Amino acid sequence: MFLDGFLYGSALAFVGLIVGGRVLRQRRPRQARLFSWLNILLCATFAAGLIWALPFCFAPGVHFWEALFTSIIGVLQMFSLDGDFGALRELVWCSSPALTVAYQSFGAFLYTLGPVLTVGFVLSLFQNISTWFRLKWNYFRKIYIFSALNEQSLALAKSCRDHEQSRGKKCLIVFANVQEDPPLQDEAAALRPLVTRLQPTTHPGPSPSPASARLC
Helix, strand or coil, rough: CCCCCHHHHHHHHHHHHHHHHHHHHHHHHHHCHHHHHHHHHHHHHHHHHHHHHHHHCCCCCCEEEHHHHHHHHHHHHHHHCCCCCCCHCCCCCCCCCHHHHHHHHHHHHHHHHHHHHHHHHHHHHHHHHHHHHHHHHHCEEEEECCCCCCCCHHHHHHHHHHHHHHHCCCCCEECCCCCCCCCHHHHHHHCCCCEEECCCCCCCCCCCCEEEEEEC
């Protein structure tokens, strides 16, 4: 059985999900955390790997759903560095040598990208844990929460910090729903803020206003 269609389907799923995720990321900036590049690449790699490995799971007497779940297990093993790409590579057979090489190369790319994304996901979890500990560590400080990071909220955050310092106290600055803006992020770094892409619980309103909060 030639595998040309699975190669095209796998590549199309990979590119299509990346393009679709980018479009959703631009149209829904407030959900930037959900449509982060890490999540987009994880979904695209999972779908592409599923289609790529699916034909190797078929055998006489094997139903479609059984082959599908077997393929899912194979993709999960791919993300955990437990996938046997070498054995699958020998089974690739396309209608032309060029497509055979393309199928093998694309599979090698997916089996390399999968573990890299797993490492990135684990590091992001550690970052979230670090954020949680930092919030708990500053339990007794006044916390100023801003609904976004922009020039107005940054100026107001500096004013809040200076006000607390004039009283001999320290505070924690939190910017929620932060978008990619290197110049502003570099300027805000002087405040040593806690930056998060999570949505604040209060409605942001027309202008940035701080809300001091105590964590329970």
